[in-house]
Amino acid sequence: MKIKTICAWCGGFISETNCPETKNFQALAKDGVMISHGLCPACRLAIETKYGLNKKGDDKNV
Structure with missing residues (x-):
């Protein structure tokens, strides 16, 4: 059996x-x-950029 992973945002x-x-x-x-x-x-980067996630030294996004 195979498991295929697709992007939840762009497919x-x-x-x-x-x-x-x-x-x-x-x-x-x-x-x-x-x-x-x-x-x-690509979608991960777009989401991080849009919502200001994955920034170093700050816990406001936790």
Whole structure:
């Protein structure tokens, strides 16, 4: 079975890996592929810039 990770914001492909099948994989997968979401580097940078996140020496964004 494969797990495919796509960007939650832009829908772009991030990665695809093989994983062991579980007893419920057929209910979770479509055509043997499970979809997971993350953020691609471009969207992550855009979000950090827009909201002022990931700045050093300040805990206001915690």
